[in-house]
Amino acid sequence: MILILITILKILSIVVPLLIAVAYFTIAERKIMGSIQRRRGPNVVGFIGLLQPLADGLKLFAKETTLPASANTGIFLLAPSLSFILSLIGWSVIPFSEGAVLCDINLGILYLFAISSLNVYGILFAGWSSNSKYAYLGALRSAAQMISYEISIGFTVLSVVICAGSFNLSTIVLAQKKIWFIFPLLPIFIIFYVSMLAETNRHPFDLPEAEAELVSGYNVEYSAMTFALFFLGEYANMLLMSTLSAILFLGGWLPPLDIFFFNIIPGPIWLSLKIIIGATFFIVTRATLPRYRYDQLMFLGWKCFLPLTLGYLLFTVGILISFNWLPN
């Protein structure tokens, strides 16, 4: 009984800060985009607009959830909850500091990969069950895009796994004690960052949303809380991907240099700083780059990233074997 209570407390201590982080990620996005476009952004609710996300959440909570008459109600309601739950359970394997992880499984990377491949279903079901052309086309685009970029993400992650010699996320971080993987694997890191944008359907690859053509993509028919669940899921996924990039390439909770001055700052703070790099990257690309065309997106995924990551994987393995640097 006590064990169950402790587990619930552990889960809450991850989920509640995550939801707060998502809320403040949205306001950070609006503020940074505002300053890029030389305007102020939200600044009315609370001190310099800091309570804006709470007000937005309250608005979404108080609104009416409309169910389209021709929609398939069961699946229509299943889809947002599925995408929200899937975006939360990915965090169970993320190590925040040495030993600070909910469950330290051996195949952490593969688990995250399985979760992200299940993510497609939330979107596909949302598009199909809405019984609307816009939602359906958006869902199809989104699913095709997520599947294609999952492959290149898989190969990038695989080269990191080979360098670290383990699927365990904590072991991967500890393998970067001497040098972060961003330095030997810089091209892979750049490809990971770009694929990360496509995987979470963000700009400049936000074709599923494409306001001009598809109104809002797979979530056109959703309102109030059902829409809020999609929104939270998407932003939690963005944070998850930036955390994953921080763990795989930027050394997780490790400080940049192994000296006393850096070591007294606790690990989670270093990790959060590295997550902020990824989150800012998401926002800045959204504010600065125009949207891709769909065939260009597919060209990039299948004809540029896939051969490049595959080749770089072989190259990494070749280097590691020829210099006898393979771990274990």
Added chain:
Amino acid sequence: MNSNTLFIIFSSLLVFCAFMVIVSKHPVFSLLFLVGCFIFSSFLLFLLECEFLALLFIVIYVGAIAVLFLFAIMMLDTKSINLSKNALKYIPIGFVFFIFFLIPLLNLVSDHFNTNFLANSFYFNKYQNWYDMVDSVSDVEVYGHVLYSYFVLHFLIAGFTLLLVLIGVVYLTNNFNKSQILEQSISKQLSRNSSFFFDKFDGK
């Protein structure tokens, strides 16, 4: 809640999902239950401590193959097709398949699994395997060792078969008639300047 109870829960859910695949009227619902089947069978693999296989099951079957099915079925115009199935018609042939698969399955179960169910239960066999706790090999490593030491040839043959299939599909679907393909050369477009037009329309 020991693993036997969980096994019973998951396997009954699995059987229920498999039944619903056949019974449900709409193909999308059938596929939804098929996905459920895959997920519950991967849960069973988790209970058997084959984590790698279970996760691969989810990544490949649920994440790739079922999504392709879903794509194809969602595109079909299922409303105009009469979907009522006459299940009784298929019982004889189904029974033949049932016998065909049941006999090897029973053989396998009686050969490889412990039929003394008390031996697997919670109250018996409660010893700690200290050797496993000190020097454990994860299942990924075991698969690696077995595949690359005993089944190298089979592994290579499987790889080449897949490559052959890939080339076959590309050959079948590719349009080799160059004149019908619209191509865009980005470097060509970007390197265009005003002389391109002036050379073309010069003196006209």
